[in-house]
Structures are given as structure tokens and as C-alpha cells.
Amino acid sequence: MTPALSPNTKAILLLTAPLIAGRGSSSPDLLTPGEYKRLARHLREIQHQPADLVSPDAAELLRACQPVIDEGRLQRLLGRGFLLSQVIERWQARAIWVISRADPEYPRRLKIRLREDAPAVLYGCGDINLLGSGGLAVVGSRHVDDLLLDYTMSVGRLAARARKTLVSGGAKGIDQAAMRGALEAGGNVSGVLADTLEKTVMNREHRNLLIDGQLTLISPYDPSAGFNVGNAMQRNKLIYALADASLVVNSDLNKGGTWTGAVEQLDNLKFVPVYVRSTGEQSTGLDALRKKGAMSWPNPQDVASFEAVFDVIAPTPAASLQxxxxxxxxxxxxxxxxxxxxxxxxxxxxxxxxxxxxxxxxxxxxxxxxxxxxxxxxxxxxxxxxxxxxxxxxxxxxxxxxxxxxxxxxxxxxxxxxxxxxxxxxxxxxxxxxxxxxxxxxxxxxxxxxxxxxxxxxxxxxxxx
The missing domain is CATH 1.10.10.10 (Winged helix-like DNA-binding domain superfamily/Winged helix DNA-binding domain)
Structure with missing residues (x-):
């Protein structure tokens, strides 16, 4: 399913997206996530929605937003309609869809679990309904040996046999191994990318999988954005939020996106149970996560035992409603x-x-x-x-x-x-x-x-x- 670009989504893109391929978020006028969050709250308080900002009689509303975002800055951003039409045409040619939090198609799990921190806009390709299927999140380091890659692929294959969606980040190493294992076994995969969505969806290896609905790729960042460490860190919470359980195959100690994302889940967010690999060569990172409350992966060998890992209920956070x-x-x-x-x-x-x-x-x-x-x-x-x-x-x-x-x-x-x-x-x-x-x-x-x-x-x- 390819959702139509709604008026609210168009308005949010004008406010937050670069709209020029390869420019990233370099424009000084673009609203940051925090600024957009404040604007969204303000619009709610005065009983308006983003699409109202581009209506013919929006002048009074823009003035009403002055206490939150400078009126001139809003006018400059909202006046980029021609750029928006050009980039929409580019995305459509690549079968990339765009949805915002204002759209009913937006993944319910992200809204419920991330609340106001859910990305204002999601870019994606593939069947959007796959994002609501839950499944197993598999994460790990980029640089691992072949034995660990083979192990991870076996986890992906078992997820496919159990008809559980495999959720991961599409990065080199553990992420790609897990996704490859599931896809080769005929399973479904949701990938949350931190960069180069546009390039990835054009990959010949992925096109048929995306068209057939077996693979869905999303990113909260501009489809042409390059790699950014901060973006890679931030997208980790989306991977966990889309899943029902998670497995950390490998992690460094006190550094890296895998460590940061797992610790955030264990200490604060607690969306899903967090398992860590329990066989093969151990690491100080996995041992430390276990001490923080992660559970040892039971190494299921069949569908029944694999499904049992989803029966564990994640502990309730003390500081937030979970x-x-x-x-x-x-x-x-x-x-x-x-x-x-x-x-x-x-x-x-x-x-x-x-x-x-x-x-x-x-x-x-x-x-x-x-x-x-x-x-x-x-x-x-x-x-x-x-x-x-x-x-x-x-x-x-x-x-x-x-x-x-x-x-x-x-x-x-x-x-x-x-x-x-x-x-x-x-x-x-x-x-x-x-x-x-x-x-x-x-x-x-x-x-x-x-x-x-x-x-x-x-x-x-x-x-x-």
C-alpha cells in the first residue's frame, strides 16, 4: 500500500525537510525536531493543524505562532512549494512514500510508545502494514566474524519459520545478516535505516522484495541523507518500538549505537524484553547488559520454543507510563x-x-x-x-x-x-x-x-x- 501525501504531511515537509537531494539538513531555517514539537503543541492548543499554515487565509495563524517560531521563518519555509513538488516527483519515481504523525497510516506502535518523540515524518518503501506486525528486533555490532554472522542468519531463518517479522537497522554486520537470513527463508523484514534510503530502495537485490511486500524499509531522515552517527543512535528506539521482543547479538562496552540503544531500553523505555546472545564467544558488553537486566537468549531450535520468547512481559519503567x-x-x-x-x-x-x-x-x-x-x-x-x-x-x-x-x-x-x-x-x-x-x-x-x-x-x- 502506498499512502497518498496528505495536506498535513506536505505542510510538515515544508517545515522540516531539506527538499533538495543531497543537502541533508543544512538549511538554517529548517525546524529542528524540538522546534517542531513546540509548534505542534502550540497548534493543538489553539485548535489548528499543520495544513492550516498553508491555507489561503493563514496570515493570522502565522502571526499567532510568532511566540513559538518566528513568523518570517515560517513564511520562508512554507513558501518552498515548488521545491516540494519537485522532490515529491523524485520520491514517487522511486516508489518512496511519506507519512506524518497526522496520518492514520502512521505506525500505531511508534505513536503509542514514543509519543511526542515519534518522528514527525517517516519516509518508506514497501508495504506500510508490515510495520504493525511486531516481531523480533535483532541488533548488534557492524564488525563481527563469520561465525557470528552465520549465527545471526540462523536466528533470522527461525523467525521466518515462525512467521515473525524480523526488525533491524539495515547496517553492515549483524543487522544485515539477520535480515538476510529471514528474507532468504521467505520471512518478512522491517528495516529502519539511518541513511541513504533512496539508494537502498533502488538496489536491484531489494526491489522485488519491496514490491512483493516481503520487505519494508523506513527512515525518519531525508531519503538522500548520508550517514550521521547521531541519526544512527536516534533511530535505535524505533527498531525496539516496532518489535515485540529484542535480541542483542553483540555489543561493545559503554560505546556504540548497539550499546546505547540496549541500555536505553533496559534503563528507561522498556518497550520490549531484551535478550542477549548466550552461546559462543562472550563479550564484556553482553555481560554488562545482562547485569543491567537483559535476559539470556534461550537459543530456541524450533518454532514453539522460538514463540515462547515473546511470552515474557517487559518490566514497567518507574519514570514513565509503560x-x-x-x-x-x-x-x-x-x-x-x-x-x-x-x-x-x-x-x-x-x-x-x-x-x-x-x-x-x-x-x-x-x-x-x-x-x-x-x-x-x-x-x-x-x-x-x-x-x-x-x-x-x-x-x-x-x-x-x-x-x-x-x-x-x-x-x-x-x-x-x-x-x-x-x-x-x-x-x-x-x-x-x-x-x-x-x-x-x-x-x-x-x-x-x-x-x-x-x-x-x-x-x-x-x-x-
């Missing part, structure tokens, strides 16, 4: 907005809002597993939570367990004022259920309802603890 309870089915398309797509108050609301205000970080574990050992009536992956309805009867003890998770979600969501309908859309429950949960927190004095806007906001964080 719950192993999932309120959403694996087939739903919740858009946890990090993008300021706020509908005007008078505009008709879509049946399923694409502009959900939620900023939720969840590991996608089935609800039945999350609530174990308390049994649910129908322990399916696609269970929808409608606690107030007859479709899901939950005993009082289970309801309390569930509300404990909901309480933490609401504490995070209501740091920014939200209305009950927005809460319902964010948690994918009925309005009645959302109101019931909010009323309970009102009664406890943990939140308050603003009189003018009828929005709810945290009043006393200590009551959530």
Missing part, C-alpha cells in the same frame, strides 16, 4: 495523537476520531494475559473493553485490577485538560464508561472539572499513588 495492560485490541487503529489535529468545535466529529488527544504508552499484551491469573469469560486478543456493557462480565476484583491500570492512564492523560468524549476515544470505551471512571476520580478529589471548558484535569497527583 503498562503491560492493553486496553486495545491488536486489530484496532487507535491514533494516539502526538499531532495537533484538533477539530474546530463546530466541525462534525468522525465516528472514530483521528485526532485523539491521548498520549499513552502501553505494551501490547492481550488483556486476558495481562489480568492473569484472574480468568476472563472470553480470553481473546481482540477483546474490547466495555466494562459497563453486557459483553464483558468482570468480577469486582477484576474490575478493581482494571481500574488500577485506568487510574494510571488517566493520571497521564489529564495532565492536559480533556473532555469526557476525548477520554472515551483515547481509551476506546463508551462515553458512559469514561464518565463513570472520571466521576470516581472526581469523588476522590484526584481530578477536577473546569467550569468554562467542561474539561477534566489532574488536581492532586498524590491521590493517584
Amino acid at each position: 503498562s503491560e495492560f492493553s486496553l486495545f485490541s491488536k486489530n484496532e487503529t487507535l491514533d494516539t495523537a502526538t499531532e495537533p489535529l484538533v477539530m474546530p468545535a463546530t466541525a462534525p466529529q468522525p465516528e472514530t476520531p483521528k485526532e485523539s488527544w491521548a498520549i499513552v504508552a502501553l505494551n501490547e499484551q492481550p488483556l486476558a494475559q495481562a489480568l492473569a491469573p484472574l480468568p476472563l469469560a472470553e480470553p481473546e486478543f481482540d477483546v474490547r473493553i466495555e466494562v459497563a456493557s453486557e459483553s464483558l462480565q468482570i468480577r469486582s476484583a477484576q474490575a478493581e485490577t482494571l481500574f488500577g491500570t485506568v487510574r494510571e492512564l488517566l493520571r497521564q492523560l489529564l495532565k492536559t485538560p480533556m473532555k469526557d468524549a476525548e477520554i472515551a476515544a483515547a481509551l476506546d470505551v463508551s462515553n458512559a464508561q469514561a464518565k463513570a471512571w472520571l466521576q470516581r476520580l472526581l469523588d476522590e478529589g484526584a481530578i477536577e472539572k473546569q467550569k468554562k471548558s467542561a474539561a477534566y484535569v489532574v488536581k492532586n497527583s498524590s491521590l493517584f499513588e
